[in-house]
Amino acid sequence: MSVKAFDHAAIPVNDMTAMLSFYEKLGFRVSEDYAPIVYSVCFGDNRINFHAPKLWQSEEFxxxxxxxxPGCGDFCFVWDGSAAALATLIDDIKVPVITGPVERQGGRAGGTAVGTSTYIRDPDGNLLEFIIYPDA
Structure with a gap:
């Protein structure tokens, strides 16, 4: 197989300010490299590009x-910390847990590794899953 890794994804957003603030509180780094029509939130070697309404509503784009x-995204992030630290962070940013912690099969080890996942939603309604693997 020649595909090595996931690099980035892109989603349309309604409220750029709310989305950037939310992800920054989760610990993501905000990039304004292509502002004001595209902002990014970065983590590890990955990024999610946020397309502003002016861009995604354009028929030319x-x-x-x-x-x-907005709200079409469904992302799973590997959490590199304890379940207690994740629960505290989610509580601190005042968003409800949709479900979890629950056992889920993740993407590690060719899609065979099992971890514990917790699900929340961002301000646009995108589903965010945080999976904790036993060795993390």
Whole structure:
């Protein structure tokens, strides 16, 4: 297989300020390299690009999924900390847990590794999963 790793994803957003603030509170680094129409939140060697309404609402912008709308994202992040630290962070940013902690099969070890996941939603309604592997 020649695909080595995941590099980035992109999603449309409604409220850029709320989204950037939310992800920054979760510990992501905000990049303004392509502001004001694209901002990014970075973690490890990865990033999620946030497309501002001015961009994703334009019929001329075709480098996106044809049905992409705010809230269409579903992301799983590997949490490098304890379940207690994750619970505290989620409590601190005042968002409800959708489900979890629950056991889930993740992407590690060719999709065979099992971890414990907790799910929340961001301000646009995108689903965020935080998985903790036993060796993390």
């Amino acid at each position: 075709t480098l996106r999924g044809p049905a992409a709308r």
